[in-house]
Amino acid sequence: QVQLVESGGGLVQAGDSLRLSCAASGRTFSSLAMAWFRQAPGKEREFVAAISGSGYITGYADSVKGRFTISRANAKNTLYLQMNSLKPEDTAIYYCAARTSPYYGGTNPNDYTYWGQGTQVTVSS
DSSP, X not given: OOEEEEEOOEEEETTOOEEEEEEEESSXXXXXXXXXXXXXXXXXXXXXXXXXXXXXXXXXXXXXXXXXXXXXXXXXXXXXXXXXXXXXXXXXXXXXXXXXXXXXXXXXXGGOOEEOOOEEEXXXX
């Protein structure tokens, strides 16, 4: 069983930055490919970014490419999402997710077995 706990969300203005963290426990962290998803009110959960267990392979949704950076510190069992140049349309609950394989998981939420409880990000205009 893998436990995931997100933190770092909050209320910011457009153009500001935030860094989300996801603390993992229950399994060797480097054996888990990870991802961030988000869900805005009234919308389906959507892919944001993903990273392989080693951290060498990453991928991003077109909507965040160039503004967000996913990274991980395997020695600290922690996943990060650095979010720069935030826009009001980035407002959502952000979830981290873990895949029980170190190989890059991609954009499909069904490929991820474990999920955190989410952290709210609100960007005002």
